[in-house]
Amino acid sequence: MGTQRRFRATVMVDRRGRTIVPIPFDPDEAWGMKPRHPVRGSVAGCSMRGNIEKHGDGPALTLGPAWTRVPLRDGAEVDVVLEPEGPQRADLAPDIAAALDAAPDAAAFFDSLAQFYRNAWLRWIDSTKRNPEQRPVRIEEMVRNLQQRRKERP
Structure with missing residues (x-):
């Protein structure tokens, strides 16, 4: 699928256990201008759904502890596959x-x-x-x- 993006990212885990996945491309350029981008895909081989949102350092995907069935450590390098969710x-x-x-x-x-x-x-x-x-x-x-x-x- 032409809208799917694959990349490797170094994740950050905050004090609340949320996994933050930095996005190395501009989702507005890839999928059109939106305030947030609902996506589906996988992080470290685990299926997930979430929203790419604008953060101070650039776009990122924040996953709560429930989405990361296998806890990731801060600084782990993972494979990520994302695509927009729903009708575009x-x-x-x-x-x-x-x-x-x-x-x-x-x-x-x-x-x-x-x-x-x-x-x-x-x-x-x-x-x-x-x-x-x-x-x-x-x-x-x-x-x-x-x-x-x-x-x-x-």
Whole structure:
């Protein structure tokens, strides 16, 4: 998959037992501009899900003790495989993508949502197959709700 990234990283473990994995590339350049990047993959061979967020030293992935079944020591060098989680803007139907492109604030909020919420919006729009005239109405309603920073339909 073209969006998958593989690299080696030296992890840091803080006092609370969280493992911090520095990211050696700019996720905004790799996967598009977002406030945070929900990702899935593996760290030291253990499957994980989390968010890449901006930190003082650059982007990093912070994993709580529950995600690191095998505790890593501070300074350990590990293999990391990451890819964006959930539907990405490039994967959207053209009519949905166009509506989000026309409303950048709604698009930014959509991009920040967890996979669950993005999938729920898309399923709701796709459920109009028997009434195709409802599709543009639902897309418009989704954009309006996203502009009001609603994760799901009221």
